[in-house]
Amino acid sequence: MGLRSRLGRARDAWVDRIASVRSAEMVDAQLWQDLEDALLLADVGVVTSEELVAEVRQQVGRQGVEGEGVLAILKEVLVSRLSGVDRSLTLGGSPSVWLFVGVNGVGKTTTIGKLGIREAAAGRSLVFAAGDTFRAAAVEQLATWADRAKVPIVSGAEGADPSSVVYDAVEHAAARGAELVLADTAGRVHTRSNLMDELAKVRRVAEKGAGTVTETLLVIDATTGQNGLVQARQFAEVAEVTGVVLTKLDGSAKGGIVLAVQEDLGIPVKLVGVGEGMDDLVDFDPGDFIDALFDTEVAATPKNVESRG
């Protein structure tokens, strides 16, 4: 068996459901089951999936449609649920601080690196704050990105108080008239209350001097399951999260949990990571996201979604 077909089989469960819905000639119980399954397999979660199916059912009741039409209605429902939200990244401080938080390994440092390159290219003057003083070589990792983006970086010793690093970065930015500080933090599991308290402190201290925290961005990995909602809730509680960055969306994971995050907590996705290249961080577009959520072609040929630099 060739690799392509083996990989193809690996995604069968989800692809099958979508294909089955798409080809359905009549609306029956099987179709609703397939639709719900597809949503569940995309990590949308039981509650949201059931709600969505119920809403689509209600709308379909008044129209005579086939499988493809049902999908179209689901997309409309999803887009309307996701739209009408401000997804822009706010400035306005002097300097403004954008704080990046999240559990370990979701891609905070990489996101800062990519965003730094993007913002620098847009002509903004910025500073990196290497606030992850815990993970070995996290500072070196961010320093590599600082080099690439030609952005100054403020760091402390390994194990230093992250609040003081962020404070120093804000002072540094203020002294040089830079408008924006992108502040990294160590990944932390949201159940560790001492680390969550530390995060609250980082946020407070960042505003002690001249800076204003205008964005606190929760980075969520697209492979995250139902735990993502719990993460978002906990981080929102201690750090006043203003938006989500959804990373690693170029894999086979669909990132459906962000639907629940926006529905339940009102926190919108603002940025999406779609590859490892420097420019593979893009603004979140509900239409594109929903299309990708149901596009089996894109999933089957990953190169299509990549714009590797």
Add this chain to the structure above:
Amino acid sequence: MFESLGSRFEGILRRVRGKGRLSEQDVEEFLKELRVAMLDADVHLSAVRFFRDRVRERAVGAEVSGALNPGQQVVKIVLEELTVLLGGDTYHLFFAPKPPTVLLLAGLQGSGKTTTAAKLARLLKAQGRNPLLVGADLQRPAALEQLRTLGGQIDVPVFSEPSDPVEVVRASLAEARRLGRDVVICDTAGRLAIDDDLMTEVAEVSAVLEPDHTFLVVDAMTGQDAVNVARAFHARLELDAVVLTKLDGDARGGAALSIRQVVGRPIAFVATGEGLNEFEVFHPGRLASRILGMGDVETLIEKAEETFEQEKAEAAAARLLEGTFTLGDFLDQLKALRKMGPISNLMGMVPGMTQQMKGLDTGVDERRIDRIEGIINSMTPSERADPEMIDGSRRSRIAAGSGTQPGEINQLVRQFREMRKMMKQMGRGPGRKSGKGRNQRKGGKRPGGRTTDRGPVLVDKKKGLSLPGLDDLPSGLGVPKGGLSLD
């Protein structure tokens, strides 16, 4: 870990348990709740469905047992199926006869491969090994610095070079031999399962390394995609087991259960925190019993198991007397009995062993029983059914698997052969010529015994062990009257 799934199950089961009657609708309602609990825990949809169908099938077709009411019976079924889902033996990290033993870590970006490499190195070093960490992640900025820093913290050397991953691992094997390191732990770059180029690269790395153990490192918070990822990596790397990371969160770890179910690979290690010592060998059996042993569920299981064992014992007794008793049956009995009490009772059951054990002053040597269990555990099902098929090469494999000597396996097989022969003779009984079958004895009133309408009872908790029908055997067979016992 997984406790929240366990407690959720317990809550659902508690409601159903007391029910004296269960309508089909009740069962469906309850299955629905189980489904939601599992999906919330990120168990893959197909694994959820498989589990639900199994439970439904067994619940609907379940025979009415005297000991349990319908509610309890359904609970028993769920717990047994959950044990299967969680279950299996602890992963055995064997060491290659010719060092170095090679461990390869692969996985998605951010799953925790580098930290896991260091944690494994620390664990093995503590066990007296001399690991070498190999940094083949040349992709992520500062990944190598991270590995070097961690290696420094645990005083384990780190090897890498700025070439390409395949070259690095090729050189690393020579380096391990040069430095006299007996374990090589190779960290690789995170990659997406659908990235053909990088998947080909890691397959090449694997081809050069010829790892003894290939671990997929999986974040416990992963959702439905975990199964796809595991399948894709398994297609290229022949995974041996999974390392589950970030279990210190409230992730329910359903992903890992799904991988076990769908790809058939166990969890070998779990990372329970950021500290390098927060890493442990995963014991599925212990976890299952922890989940299942919660609260008063425990007594229920005991009760359920009693019935279960009894049924099994009855079937085994029938086979014993027919001479079709296998080493597998023997193992079941051994396990059942060890749970229940002194093993000397069991020895009484095995004629071939009675003589042997009588020679020992201090009762039964539990360690010897451990070895026997080990030997049978290392056999394939067909070897258990027909030990005569065990030839020289099978014998060495079993010996290696159980950590025993080939001679001990011979001994066990010989004893088993004798025992089976003897039991077969007993089964025919004295009345063979006159046409009296064992059926007439079975269930009948035995002198001094109790009347049973359930057929022969091999395991009787109150009485210890007895073989109904054997009491009135002629003593000419060398079996002491009144049963086969040491005491």
